[in-house]
Amino acid sequence: MRLCKVTGTIVSTQKNETLRQYKILIVQPIDLQGNFIERDVLAIDTVDAGIGDTVLIIQEGAGAQQALKRKDVPVHTVVVAVVDGLDIAGNK
Numbered sequence: 001m002r003l004c005k006v007t008g009t010i011v012s013t014q015k016n017e018t019l020r021q022y023k024i025l026i027v028q029p030i031d032l033q034g035n036f037i038e039r040d041v042l043a044i045d046t047v048d049a050g051i052g053d054t055v056l057i058i059q060e061g062a063g064a065q066q067a068l069k070r071k072d073v074p075v076h077t078v079v080v081a082v083v084d085g086l087d088i089a090g091n092k
Contacts, residue, residue, distance in 0.1 A: 005030050006053045010042060018073045025049060025079060027057060032088055043077040044068070054083040
């Protein structure tokens with residue numbers, strides 16, 4: 001799992017039939033302090049996340065299929081949780 005910030009959405013009028021019910025988000029990995037650390041990634045949204053939300057993603061085909069409960073979906077990255085809070089030991 002990776003910690004990310006939702007930075008945008010993708011609007012697509014044409015997409016694979018198995019993906020029509022899902023929203024596609026633009027997410028960018030962040031470190032524990034909330035700093036952007038890598039390039040943007042496209043991810044299927046399964047938790048109704050929105051721009052500005054901190055989320056957890058999985059980036060692995062079999063895990064994505066399990067999260068979507070489908071084996072016929074051509075997906076690599078899925079948003080699996082919206083982070084409500086983050087508490088790091090030693091930080092005040």
